[in-house]
Amino acid sequence: MDLFEYQARTLLAVHGVPVPPAALADNPEEARIAADLFGGPVVVKAQVRTGGRGKAGGVRLASTPDEAAGHAEAMLGGMTINGHRVRRVLVVPASEISAEYYLSFLLDRASRTFTAVASAEGGVEIEQLAADRPESIARARIDPRRGLTEATARKLAAAARFPDDVTDAVTGVMLRLWDAFAAEEALLVEVNPLAREPGGRVLALDAKVTIDGNARFRHADHRSLASRQDEEDPLERRARERQLNYVRLDGQVGVIGNGAGLVMSTLDVVADAGAARGGVRPANFLDIGGGASAEVMASGLEIILADPSVRSVLVNVFGGITACDAVADGIVAAFTLLEARGEPVDRPVVVRLDGNSAERGRRILTEASLPAVRLASTMDSAAAEAARLAATGA
Numbered sequence: 001m002d003l004f005e006y007q008a009r010t011l012l013a014v015h016g017v018p019v020p021p022a023a024l025a026d027n028p029e030e031a032r033i034a035a036d037l038f039g040g041p042v043v044v045k046a047q048v049r050t051g052g053r054g055k056a057g058g059v060r061l062a063s064t065p066d067e068a069a070g071h072a073e074a075m076l077g078g079m080t081i082n083g084h085r086v087r088r089v090l091v092v093p094a095s096e097i098s099a100e101y102y103l104s105f106l107l108d109r110a111s112r113t114f115t116a117v118a119s120a121e122g123g124v125e126i127e128q129l130a131a132d133r134p135e136s137i138a139r140a141r142i143d144p145r146r147g148l149t150e151a152t153a154r155k156l157a158a159a160a161r162f163p164d165d166v167t168d169a170v171t172g173v174m175l176r177l178w179d180a181f182a183a184e185e186a187l188l189v190e191v192n193p194l195a196r197e198p199g200g201r202v203l204a205l206d207a208k209v210t211i212d213g214n215a216r217f218r219h220a221d222h223r224s225l226a227s228r229q230d231e232e233d234p235l236e237r238r239a240r241e242r243q244l245n246y247v248r249l250d251g252q253v254g255v256i257g258n259g260a261g262l263v264m265s266t267l268d269v270v271a272d273a274g275a276a277r278g279g280v281r282p283a284n285f286l287d288i289g290g291g292a293s294a295e296v297m298a299s300g301l302e303i304i305l306a307d308p309s310v311r312s313v314l315v316n317v318f319g320g321i322t323a324c325d326a327v328a329d330g331i332v333a334a335f336t337l338l339e340a341r342g343e344p345v346d347r348p349v350v351v352r353l354d355g356n357s358a359e360r361g362r363r364i365l366t367e368a369s370l371p372a373v374r375l376a377s378t379m380d381s382a383a384a385e386a387a388r389l390a391a392t393g394a
């Protein structure tokens with residue numbers, strides 16, 4: 001579960017990571033009052049669970065309370081960043097920054113351990129830094145049984161070439177950040193930037209935390225951090241209300257399959273085929289499970305097609321207990337149902353049926369001759385066709 005910055009910074013502060021004071025505001029008036037109370041210039045920050053807010057205009061300096069209210073109004077009046085609507089802003093006293101550093105701890109699945117990452121060249125996104133100046137990034141593996149030792153923290157600070165006069169301060173922040181990571185059972189804690197002020201003090205000006213949902217039962221206090229209904233993706237909410245196993249992603253090919261494993265593989269082959277089509281990607285995960293009734297198929301198609309970025313749909317079904325002819329009947333009935341609801345299927349749907357009664361299923365679809373439907377014989381060819389349709393629209 002990703003936290004908002006305002007939640008993440010509080011969690012880090014509890015473990016002793018130095019953060020500036022801040023006030024959360026729901027409306028421009030609250031932002032004005034906060035700026036007035038802080039006195040002096042403030043930074044108004046959009047609260048969205050995505051990075052790159054600075055570049056998107058979601059982090060703005062205000063020299064007066066009026067200006068702070070103005071920025072809050074602009075952000076709360078419908079600004080979206082990477083598709084995330086801004087519903088609250090954080091007002092923070094502006095720091096004078098003489099340098100920006102980067103620190104993080106994460107569960108590194110590739111190396112099956114915890115990894116610390118540090119750089120004396122923070123401020124920009126780590127992916128960007130890794131691409132531009134990989135030599136500026138230092139990493140260390142952390143033994144989960146021993147945790148981060150001071151010796152390892154100092155070695156990491158030296159490898160990242162922090163200036164000598166901040167080494168002690170940065171090492172102290174690393175140790176506290178590790179405490180937060182371990183105690184909260186996080187998958188990621190990231191401070192970018194850790195800012196150095198002219199006096200030599202260091203301060204976490206931005207915080208990103210992902211906590212491990214699987215450990216939630218051990219953290220009753222995390223329950224209040226869970227996303228509020230109004231912040232949930234509207235399509236995911238609709239899907240949940242219909243008991244569909246749907247997760248929205250950010251691509252263009254809608255995916256429906258039966259069985260979580262098959263759907264995950266389908267996402268992979270679509271991403272693979274899409275890479276050759278200018279970066280077309282899957283738009284969602286949707287597992288319709290064993291039952292592929294017309295009702296379930298119609299609900300699934302309806303939710304997928306309600307996503308405006310979807311340009312083609314791939315239905316990938318391996319018939320087992322639910323035979324492919326039943327799925328095909330479900331698809332045909334779903335088209336009729338959607339038509340009757342005034343929401344006819346208006347984008348191409350590639351269907352791949354295999355396994356139990358696949359032949360009969362394909363015959364049903366051929367005979368129904370639905371203009372939007374195209375049959376594919378293999379998973380790879382189906383993914384290639386869906387990616388092509390999403391890229392070219394025909």
Ligand SMILES: Nc1ncnc2c1ncn2[C@@H]1O[C@H](COP(=O)(O)OP(=O)(O)O)[C@@H](O)[C@H]1O
Nearest residue numbers: 043051052053054059092094095123192205206
């Ligand atoms: N309190 C602050 N005072 C001064 N500058 C800030 C403050 N908070 C953020 N900034 C500046 O804005 C940049 C982007 O803000 P940040 O919180 O890191 O958002 P994001 O990473 O989403 O772009 C920072 O790198 C920093 O230069």
Ligand SMILES: [Mg+2]
Nearest residue numbers: 123192193206
């Ligand atoms: Mg940042």
